[in-house]
Amino acid sequence: MLPPALVSTYRLYKQDTDYVATWLTQTAKAHGYPDALSEVVDMAKASSKRLKGKARTKAKNRSIGQSVQTQKTHTYTLAIKDFVPLAAFIASRANSGIQVPGLIMSILNRIIEARTHHGQQLNDYGGQTTAQENVKHQHFIKVLEEVRDTLKPCTRLPPPTSAATEGPGEALNGVESVFDALAVSEASPSLLDTLGMQSRQILAGDEAVYMAEPQTSFENAIVAYTMMMNDLQDIRSRIRWIWENYKKGLFTLSGAAVATDTAIDLARNATEEVTPLFKDHNGFPGMIHSFFRYRCLLKGYQENEVYLSEEDNFNYDLYEIADEVYMNVFRMLHSFAGTLVQSDVPIYVDGTFGSYDPTSNRDLKTGRQKFTEDRILLLEFFTELITVARRIPDYPAKDVFLCGMVELSKTGAVPFYLIFAAQVFLDIHHILRDQAALSSEQVLRQVTRMNSELEKHLNFHTNLKIGGWPASNDTIIRELRKNMRWIDGDPVYKAKVKLLQQAGRPISSCTKRHHILRRSPVLSGLILFHFQLRFHNAGISVTDAWGSTIYTAHLYNALRNEKLLKRRWNGLDVAQILLREESFYVAGWPQNKERYLQEFCLRLGMDEALFKKPIQDQRRSSSFGSGAEAGKIKDRIPVSLKFKSRYAGEAERVDWTPKQIDGICSSSEYQQVRLEEEDILQFHLIPDAEELRRRREQHQRKPISADSLRPESLVRELMLSLQNESLELQFSYLLLHRLCWQLLRRVKEHCDALMCERYGSKYIERENQLPFLVGYILGAAVGMDYELMQAAADGMNEMNEFFDAADQQLGLGFDSDMISNSIGFRIAEDGTVGRSSTSAHAETNVAIWSPAHPTAFDKVCKATIFTRLGTRHSHQEVKAALDATKDVDQTFCLSVNNIILIFSASQDEYTMHCHKVLQMLENRSMRVNVNDCVFDSENSTDAGI
Numbered sequence: 001m002l003p004p005a006l007v008s009t010y011r012l013y014k015q016d017t018d019y020v021a022t023w024l025t026q027t028a029k030a031h032g033y034p035d036a037l038s039e040v041v042d043m044a045k046a047s048s049k050r051l052k053g054k055a056r057t058k059a060k061n062r063s064i065g066q067s068v069q070t071q072k073t074h075t076y077t078l079a080i081k082d083f084v085p086l087a088a089f090i091a092s093r094a095n096s097g098i099q100v101p102g103l104i105m106s107i108l109n110r111i112i113e114a115r116t117h118h119g120q121q122l123n124d125y126g127g128q129t130t131a132q133e134n135v136k137h138q139h140f141i142k143v144l145e146e147v148r149d150t151l152k153p154c155t156r157l158p159p160p161t162s163a164a165t166e167g168p169g170e171a172l173n174g175v176e177s178v179f180d181a182l183a184v185s186e187a188s189p190s191l192l193d194t195l196g197m198q199s200r201q202i203l204a205g206d207e208a209v210y211m212a213e214p215q216t217s218f219e220n221a222i223v224a225y226t227m228m229m230n231d232l233q234d235i236r237s238r239i240r241w242i243w244e245n246y247k248k249g250l251f252t253l254s255g256a257a258v259a260t261d262t263a264i265d266l267a268r269n270a271t272e273e274v275t276p277l278f279k280d281h282n283g284f285p286g287m288i289h290s291f292f293r294y295r296c297l298l299k300g301y302q303e304n305e306v307y308l309s310e311e312d313n314f315n316y317d318l319y320e321i322a323d324e325v326y327m328n329v330f331r332m333l334h335s336f337a338g339t340l341v342q343s344d345v346p347i348y349v350d351g352t353f354g355s356y357d358p359t360s361n362r363d364l365k366t367g368r369q370k371f372t373e374d375r376i377l378l379l380e381f382f383t384e385l386i387t388v389a390r391r392i393p394d395y396p397a398k399d400v401f402l403c404g405m406v407e408l409s410k411t412g413a414v415p416f417y418l419i420f421a422a423q424v425f426l427d428i429h430h431i432l433r434d435q436a437a438l439s440s441e442q443v444l445r446q447v448t449r450m451n452s453e454l455e456k457h458l459n460f461h462t463n464l465k466i467g468g469w470p471a472s473n474d475t476i477i478r479e480l481r482k483n484m485r486w487i488d489g490d491p492v493y494k495a496k497v498k499l500l501q502q503a504g505r506p507i508s509s510c511t512k513r514h515h516i517l518r519r520s521p522v523l524s525g526l527i528l529f530h531f532q533l534r535f536h537n538a539g540i541s542v543t544d545a546w547g548s549t550i551y552t553a554h555l556y557n558a559l560r561n562e563k564l565l566k567r568r569w570n571g572l573d574v575a576q577i578l579l580r581e582e583s584f585y586v587a588g589w590p591q592n593k594e595r596y597l598q599e600f601c602l603r604l605g606m607d608e609a610l611f612k613k614p615i616q617d618q619r620r621s622s623s624f625g626s627g628a629e630a631g632k633i634k635d636r637i638p639v640s641l642k643f644k645s646r647y648a649g650e651a652e653r654v655d656w657t658p659k660q661i662d663g664i665c666s667s668s669e670y671q672q673v674r675l676e677e678e679d680i681l682q683f684h685l686i687p688d689a690e691e692l693r694r695r696r697e698q699h700q701r702k703p704i705s706a707d708s709l710r711p712e713s714l715v716r717e718l719m720l721s722l723q724n725e726s727l728e729l730q731f732s733y734l735l736l737h738r739l740c741w742q743l744l745r746r747v748k749e750h751c752d753a754l755m756c757e758r759y760g761s762k763y764i765e766r767e768n769q770l771p772f773l774v775g776y777i778l779g780a781a782v783g784m785d786y787e788l789m790q791a792a793a794d795g796m797n798e799m800n801e802f803f804d805a806a807d808q809q810l811g812l813g814f815d816s817d818m819i820s821n822s823i824g825f826r827i828a829e830d831g832t833v834g835r836s837s838t839s840a841h842a843e844t845n846v847a848i849w850s851p852a853h854p855t856a857f858d859k860v861c862k863a864t865i866f867t868r869l870g871t872r873h874s875h876q877e878v879k880a881a882l883d884a885t886k887d888v889d890q891t892f893c894l895s896v897n898n899i900i901l902i903f904s905a906s907q908d909e910y911t912m913h914c915h916k917v918l919q920m921l922e923n924r925s926m927r928v929n930v931n932d933c934v935f936d937s938e939n940s941t942d943a944g945i
Helices: 004-030 053-062 080-092 102-124 131-154 189-202 218-247 253-281 283-298 316-324 327-339 367-391 400-411 416-435 438-460 471-488 491-502 515-519 521-546 548-561 570-579 593-604 644-648 658-666 689-701 711-724 726-730 733-759 772-782 787-797 800-810 856-862 875-884 907-923
Strands: 075-078 209-212 670-675 680-685 823-827 833-835 865-871 893-896 899-904 928-937
Touching: 004 075, 004 080, 004 102, 004 209, 075 080, 080 131, 102 131, 218 253, 218 283, 218 416, 218 711, 253 283, 253 400, 253 416, 253 438, 253 521, 253 658, 253 711, 253 726, 283 316, 283 327, 316 327, 316 367, 327 367, 327 416, 367 400, 367 416, 367 491, 367 515, 400 416, 400 521, 416 521, 438 471, 438 515, 438 521, 438 733, 471 521, 491 515, 515 521, 521 548, 521 644, 521 726, 521 733, 548 570, 548 593, 548 733, 548 772, 548 787, 570 726, 570 733, 570 800, 593 772, 658 711, 670 711, 680 711, 711 726, 733 772, 733 787, 733 800, 772 787, 856 899, 865 907, 875 893, 875 899, 875 907, 899 907
Parallel strands: 075 209
Antiparallel strands: 670 680, 680 823, 823 833, 865 899, 865 928, 893 899
């Protein structure tokens, strides 16, 4: 087995070897090297072909998302036999001023030392190399020694503090690999910085990079495979972190799914990069078996214990090791691939492979029992994926797992990224257990809600039209509704039923609907993300075209600024925070009566004089929103929108790179602040557009370090960025548009007599001119006529029930000030995430309370006994239970995410209240997570809220 020293030396060796190749070539060329290099291959040209048809389309799709500009750097491969001639030429020019940096000699010494002991160490730990491989190995050592001896006479010694004298320092990733003896360390940051600095000084203007001719021996392959496995282990651990926190209710399903699928995409790129090294060693199957064997030997197992002589020769006592190195999923995928027949879809009804019980305790299972459980999960799900791959090509969202199954279906080969995706699928089930199926319920419930909102919008506008909203837009909305109904009807189930009928097989009652979503939280989350993006786009488009939200905000803000309103409307406040000031005002937030009208007219695109004179004295446009300044709303979910083409567009696959994901995360409109003394990670919405632009430019200029581009770190940043945008993504602008229009109708009714008196009965000729009402009210105030403004305020002050109902419909049961506050997470030393329990960063900052009556929090303040019940259900399910239970109300019970808070003023009340809540849970067969419960606390903070 490979010890840590061996692997870390190998990684440094590879970096060192390529650096020496670059230095030799650039230096020799700069001083007139006369001979042509024997095998200098431009890697970009060598790998490029003109693609046609589907291959060309796929390559175009893979380029989507490349928002980070890359340097025009050519990479070449330098043959080993050219090393010595280049060194000899450089040495011959010593008298003309060439001096070999001491750093080069230090690197050469380190390479030679590493190579000298490399083969022997590998054999000591179970490696098997051929005599031919040993000859190649020794030849390269001799080449390096000759280069060093040739250059030594013209070498200048490095300064005493040179980073070249340093060993491989602390690993950049700072995370201990589970592969202990297989851990791969990075070079120290100071050394890498030195290499970069020296490289720039070699030859200004020569941007070519040279790689040493790759070594294809088994020893190189197994060490490269080890490095890949460590990278995958970091990514896999980060994915587990995502779903552990999703289970706690801290992350949204769609955000967790996008971050997970992106992580698998990054893992795929990592595997494809090293795949050519394994070609001569039976590819990935051979490497998996070799790595599994090495790992077992390291753990103390004998050779005859690794593979048994029985018909099923797998030793199930080695399950945990096999799970670490992907042997289990490899065996199952390889077996499944062997059963596939071209164009056929193998249909197995539920229960064919056994019964899966997610409520059982996995920790108590034997290796064979765990393997059996994994086998049931995977083989049943393979059927779902193959059905989609071969029968439903237009499925709305495809994760990497599904894409891998499509590739398997076409080629019959099992790519390694498919193995990794299958393992992640199992890891998520191991974490969520019986909660995994709840993701499908959440998706279907949310899709039904969005579909209902779209239907209400179309009905609302049956006879209400404007010129700026063409009929084609309604067609798009109807198409979206059609897609939602299609998913709700379960096309996968229908395809399986059709296949069973064609085969003359009975449709088993065990064949469940929406089985693919019940089994895959990732695919469920991506389906939800797909429809959330399209629904959000529809809402923004409607808000932009109709302007009801914008112009209602102008009236609302003016009345509030004049201290005429007795209460706030959380829904409109939240929309203004999310969309930012520039979406509502052209020149900035107005603070006086003249500016109210000026900003309204600028945003409307009309002359403010039109709203200062009687209606008879002028001609008004029959429509609104046609001015130059109109239509300025911008999406405020830049991170989420970077994935639109991937999950709500035509790109089935995007080859994300770490640099691209770093650029995507940098587009976030939230600033991350770490409060070390409180161990709190905070995210502040950056309100100023100029500050946001400055920060993005600063990020682009910032030097990119290897540490900042670690895939697992990028996945973490991506998850948090998506979570920060979750409220904006889920906010129903369609509903707010209708609510604002209804509010304007009621204000018109309240002010109608005064409006007719001042402007005549035709001050509004058609309902689509209703936003003009705001201009009339603001225009009258400029003319010192405050009666209309007061009447509008009086009307809105009588609409408490309207505002409460509106906030309930929008899902907003909190004070809108909370949105503008920071979003807090508690980050423990072990990396776990939780809510801050401090009063300044309570859970209310990042979640939606329900029920949410204005007096609810007054009751909380007067309570003396608190209990926290963490349920195993979604926020929507908890909310539905509370709404349907009359005996449980906000006088003693609130919910946030999946948590119920019970609060009482006395012990007697407390006993009664707890009994009612527990009875509610029992009646609805709802479960409580005992690890997330706190009983009999004296205050809410002690209860974790």
